[in-house]
Amino acid sequence: MHGSDYYIIIVASLIVIASYFFNGISKRTGIPSVLLLIALGIILKYVAPILGLSNFDVMPYLGILGTVGLILIVLEAALDLKIRKNKKKLITNSFLVALLGIVINAVFLAFLIQWVVGGITFSVGLIYAIPISIMSSAIVIPSVADLEDEKKEFMIYESTFSDILGIMIFYAARDNINATSFAEASWSIGSNLVLTLIVSVVASYLILLIFHRLKGEVKLFLLIAILMLFTSVGKLFHLSTLLLILIFGLMLRNQFLLPKFIRKQIENDDFVEVFSNFNLITLESSFILRTFFFVVFGFSITLASIFTAQVWIISLFALLLLYGSRFMLLRIFVSKDVIPELYISPRGLISILLFFSIPEEYALFDFETGTLLFMIIATSLIMAGALIKYKKGPKAPDVEKDDIAVSPVVDESPLPSPDEIEKTE
Secondary structure: OOHHHHHHHHHHHHHHHHHHHHHHHHHHHOOOHHHHHHHHHHHHHHHHHHHOOOOOOOHHHHHHHHHHHHHHHHHHHHHHOOOOHHHHHHHHHHHHHHHHHHHHHHHHHHHHHHHHHOOOOHHHHHHHHHHHOOOOHHHHHHHOOOOOHHHHHHHHHHHHHHHHHHHHHHHHHHHOOOOOOHHHHHHHHHHHHHHHHHHHHHHHHHHHHHHHHOOOOOOHHHHHHHHHHHHHHHHHOOOOOHHHHHHHHHHHHOHHHOOHHHHOOOOHHHHHHHHHHHHHHHHHHHHHHHHHHHHHHHHHOOHHHHHOHHHHHHHHHHHHHHHHHHHHHHHHHOOOOOOOHHHOOOOOHHHHHHHOOOOHHHOOOOOOOHHHHHHHHHHHHHHHHHHHHOOOOOOOOOOOOOOOOOOOOOOOOOOOOHHHHHHHO
């Protein structure tokens, strides 16, 4: 190994250690650790030449981290979604707020980007607007730990739906960017969705059955590898295979979604063990990936890009649109008491991942990446300020959660047995 290789290992180890301490700082100060990781990446950019890493190119790693990151985020979000009949209204309202929030923000921002940049179609503006319109559950979920139960549950569901819906809407828009009519785009998206849904349901059933019959202790990472393989192969055939990850996670978390003949073949204890271990591995893997992705993002940006007129025009309009539309949606679907939920809408990992997933042929050299940095910093600080100001009364006991590693599941109750499920059906 060369000396520079050891430097890379040392730096990587220190980044993980720093990320852990950043979580503690975040809990005490209210400043999201995401901002601290981005700042660390910016610092490393100027330290790299001193360590002989001046030619270190981070861009190839962003693509790999992005692909794996999207899979883990959707899987983690699906494992968080405990579907319960008594929460039907809460789930429905949070879904509508998340969906309409993305659509309203993306459409208006697309027109703005088309006007500011110039010389582009609305479709191209849309694939740049969607990433800026998605809430980051990686930041939201741990940040709302001290809110009242109803507010906390709503924010967990909304941010999770925002992640999942945002990713699917982005890829649907990207893959149909050259559609000549609305009817053509609708047919393409609809047929692709139906085919993907069928493949995803069948594949999820098969994976669970195969996994149940596997012998040996080392099989959880095998399962993750199989899911990534299905996703990557599906992408080659232009299928929305992230839906496979979503369906698999929902089935693993909500056993009643499985057909009876499959439930009878798999003991409930097996489900509990698989879910517990698999959830832990997903969280740990997400921690590492998010840590390095935010640092690499900080390493890749230029601070000067945040001070251009274009960045300020798009970002300030985006902020006004975000909080204006959010206020309206929360008042319609939730309640008159919209504080502090109104200000809890940070942009983060999903925005960055999708931004770097835009094909090169649609790259806008006149679109400043500083817009992403501006939105991440502004929305995170606004959220932090609102949460610090908001007090619910007696503070709940601290729970070990952090905004990089842990996304708490909505319901910690054990999975029901097959007999209990049959009684409820």
